[in-house]
Amino acid sequence: MLAAITGQPRAELLNGIVVDRPTVNMFYRLMEQRSAGMPLQYLEGTVQFGPLELLVDDRVLIPRPETEQLWEKALELVPDGACTVVDMGTGSGCLAIGIAHQRPLARVIATDISRDALDLARLNAALLQVEAEFCLGDRLDALDPSLRGEVDLIVTNPPYVSDSDWLKLPPEVRDYEPRLALAAGDGLHIFRYLASEAPSWLAPEGILVAEIGDRQGAKIHRAFRDPKWEASVLPDLTGRDRFLIARTTA
Numbered sequence: 001m002l003a004a005i006t007g008q009p010r011a012e013l014l015n016g017i018v019v020d021r022p023t024v025n026m027f028y029r030l031m032e033q034r035s036a037g038m039p040l041q042y043l044e045g046t047v048q049f050g051p052l053e054l055l056v057d058d059r060v061l062i063p064r065p066e067t068e069q070l071w072e073k074a075l076e077l078v079p080d081g082a083c084t085v086v087d088m089g090t091g092s093g094c095l096a097i098g099i100a101h102q103r104p105l106a107r108v109i110a111t112d113i114s115r116d117a118l119d120l121a122r123l124n125a126a127l128l129q130v131e132a133e134f135c136l137g138d139r140l141d142a143l144d145p146s147l148r149g150e151v152d153l154i155v156t157n158p159p160y161v162s163d164s165d166w167l168k169l170p171p172e173v174r175d176y177e178p179r180l181a182l183a184a185g186d187g188l189h190i191f192r193y194l195a196s197e198a199p200s201w202l203a204p205e206g207i208l209v210a211e212i213g214d215r216q217g218a219k220i221h222r223a224f225r226d227p228k229w230e231a232s233v234l235p236d237l238t239g240r241d242r243f244l245i246a247r248t249t250a
């Protein structure tokens, strides 16, 4: 926190630093907020996502390490050259901006139902000088109808925590991060929706890559057991089910 408010590198602080009274007061204020449970990333105002530093505040979910893995998987699957990628539920913009940054030929469209989140994602893209389009709206309905059948890859980290599990989340998460970003009904509805609606937006052999809850793998795999899809569930680095990769059959 001291590094964030003084602008000094952390290593320098180990040698000791002389700060003025207003800086001390600000430091104590941040300490109080941190002690009350506010996540460090909101206090610092930034988070590292791959090579990018993104602004974060309580309008958006703090991007998690597993979402960086989702981004890496998505990058492997984005076709070379011109293509269309949709990030549904973009939050801070981490996935959309991360993909647009690495694949400058891709048309990247980020959606969210939260106007506040979309404002911050747009600001992050502007600050990082990354080209992406931002659309406000519910799930895939946010997309322009002209995109039907045209999307090569949909990447999403949707709200997949059930309402009852949300109540059991640590206070640091439950009391500070947007509920809209985390919880939705039984936590699985969004995947049933994607299994039925995503094929009409995807190009032939288009791909859906999604982050999932670590206890949802079997149920989500079942939702995608359909002749329209070839789906697999993959683990994260800790070995827990964490990603869905589903390809539409031609």
Ligand SMILES: C[S@@+](CC[C@H](N)C(=O)[O-])C[C@H]1O[C@@H](n2cnc3c(N)ncnc32)[C@H](O)[C@@H]1O
Binding pocket: 060, 061, 062, 063, 064, 067, 088, 089, 090, 091, 092, 093, 094, 095, 111, 112, 113, 114, 117, 137, 138, 139, 140, 157, 158, 159, 160, 180, 181, 182
């Ligand atoms: C788990 S957060 C993911 C944010 C970001 N992509 C990330 O990985 O850090 C889910 C996001 O989906 C958005 N969201 C929730 N319900 C939605 C809906 N029905 N349609 C579109 N976006 C929605 C939330 O506002 C939130 O930004």
